[in-house]
Amino acid sequence: MVFHGKPSKACAECRQRRTKCDLSKPSCSQCIRANRTCPGYREGLIIHDESEALWAKFSSGTGQKKDGSPPRTVSLTRDAESTSFFSYSINDSRLDRDLEPKSWVSSLISTPAISAEDQATSFFFGNYVAGREMRDTCGNYQYLSAIYANQPVGIPLRQAIAAVGLAGLANFWKAPSIMAQANNAYCTALRLINTGLGNIEEAKSDQTVVAILLLGLYETNTTNGARSMKSWTEHILGATALIQLRGKKSLSSYLGRNIFVHLRNGVIASCVQRHSAVPKSIYELTKFAMQYETPVEKASTNLGLIVTEYTALRSSMSSLEDLKDLRNLVASLWDLDIKYLNWAQNLPPEMLVTPVPAPPASRGKEVWGEDYHLYNSIYIAGIWNNYRCARILNNELLRQQVSSLLHWGSPLNPHEMQTEQGAISYENILHIAISTISSLANDIFASVPFFLSTTTQDAPRALAGNLVLWPLYLAAKTTTATTNVQIWAAGRLGFIANTIGIRNAAPPYAGYAKEVELVGAEAGSGMEEAL
Incomplete structure (x- = not known):
């Protein structure tokens, strides 16, 4: 039996238009407002015939799919210029910048003996990375799909994501042992980021800035009171300094703009809370980026x-x-x-x-x-x-x-x-x-x-x-x-x-x-x- 995920309870009209359905009976409010006939709601359990797919899987001795495309592979490689830095890349000819995270996260879930890092990553993408409705918008974590699709993902970013994911699992299950793993991942990410700041190019990279933002999210999700506010602010200020180093050139790309807008929103929120003015450099970069929006x-x-x-x-x-x-x-x-x-x-x-x-x-x-x-x-x-x-x-x-x-x-x-x-x-x-x-x-x-x-x-x-x-x-x-x-x-x-x-x-x-x-x-x- 294959689990395809929990089907949406929304009516067919709302699913097609990607609008929120309030599930009212006999007709939802969206259909009433639009003067259309509400088709009703489908059953929560849908049975799919997997016979053909299962037969094709076991009939192929090479592991190739029916369309002849190469199988997706994950490889672990050592960086040639560093003895302490590892990265992994996803090799799939059909992947592009618009990779939908749920497609590969679901494959992690179905793999036996999943590591704690992979489970945490799956949890993070399922709970923080938006799907199609927010793909073309700036300011949230949906840009991580593009990073995973187009870049070898380094350990600092992977550990930062794992820290947030493990913290979420620990909070949900109220499990101190998982929270200890989350703290270890956080410390690893922080240590590697601090080491990498000695290299100006690595310091300005997309992944370094995103990893720092994720450490701020970790602080928000795991602590409270003045400590949470102070730690989050420190991470925001650190990422701001790196954004200033990146300059206007980084705003010409989809990924660079998304990262900047995400950080800018955090900077503005921090300035509101600290009663301080937004830095002039952030204002100037904001005005420059508007031409692409x-x-x-x-x-x-x-x-x-x-x-x-x-x-x-x-x-x-x-x-x-x-x-x-x-x-x-x-x-x-x-x-x-x-x-x-x-x-x-x-x-x-x-x-x-x-x-x-x-x-x-x-x-x-x-x-x-x-x-x-x-x-x-x-x-x-x-x-x-x-x-x-x-x-x-x-x-x-x-x-x-x-x-x-x-x-x-x-x-x-x-x-x-x-x-x-x-x-x-x-x-x-x-x-x-x-x-x-x-x-x-x-x-x-x-x-x-x-x-x-x-x-x-x-x-x-x-x-x-x-x-x-x-x-x-x-x-x-x-x-x-x-x-x-x-x-x-x-x-x-x-x-x-x-x-x-x-x-x-x-x-x-x-x-x-x-x-x-x-x-x-x-x-x-x-x-x-x-x-």
Whole structure:
């Protein structure tokens, strides 16, 4: 008997269009919205006749496939210029840069006596490397398919991947012995990377930069609190230095751009959390890379450029001296909020959000509120939540500064601010900021089912869990969040920690043991520190 993988539960129309199916009966919401007939849902067990394939396998004495193509081989070779560096390559004439990772990962699963490294690699690709829906997008680990298809993969990268994979298995099975293996793989990767940094070409290589990013992911998944934040930041800063060495030349390739965008997103997030400005070199490389981007990628980049402005503004706040400076800060934050709003109103059609009424039985459980959101991919859903988080931070800071202005400047004169839209009172600005925060937080809550649903097409669970972890935490810590929604958010964080196995979700979840209080690694001790 051959296991072909768990078949999708989605209806045929949703599978063909690669959209999320909510499995409603008698017709799913996607089909109802598109005014088409829903064909219903197939059985979970599908029987395939493997007789012909089995006969062909045993009839061939040479191991050649029926189409005459050579069999796939994996070879282990020693680098001629180094006595301590090994690499392996995949030899298959049909492999190209668009290699689908699941095709070779599944072959690992079916091979007897699988090594721990291979099992960890399989786990990593199955949980972090997106499939077809995200193949043409930047900023996530899908570029690893191209590396494995086109380059001999060195030990540092292999060990970094194994470390993350083993950590995921250890968290899932709650197995300290596997976590010890993960730590050994992490230390091996770190030691080899540090050794390789002495060679400038090796230091600038794709695999070195990616391995460092993976070590940061390992820290996020295995530790919590200040240590996780500090270690992750160190890895991000290290990779940033290497990206600067690589320069603009590396951005002309698909792989180089993907690696850069992935790192850039981490740099921006780190700068937001540390209240520091994004380095000028990252800004310049970002502007240069835009000429190669798709409309969706440009939308993501434009959002990042607005956040870059926010980091510069936030880093300058230590120089505030009087009410005039405070008024100028409020005006700048207001202008940034207008830029965020304009960004959201001028997106390509494929980034539109589809609200769907939630089944009554799911409300307060998988879904918060009366509806949830559907997106074309978790990549697009992630961009939307990045926007919501960035704008929440901007409006929380705006709310704080306006409150201070009203308190320190009482009676305030002038009591209003001049904008391009006309004069607006500071009291009204405060009201708008609070209302905006509430609306954005509710939109994040509505996105959670899409990330955590088991029916989301081609969405690796750990990748989806990592993408929604920080937005969910932030939304639950806003000034407008109620106790009930915080309890619901804690339950979703518990699902991410216990079912998906991301340890960084555990501290916020555990914080509800006695009272409703989120305490997480990603934002210090709360929203005030996050700002």
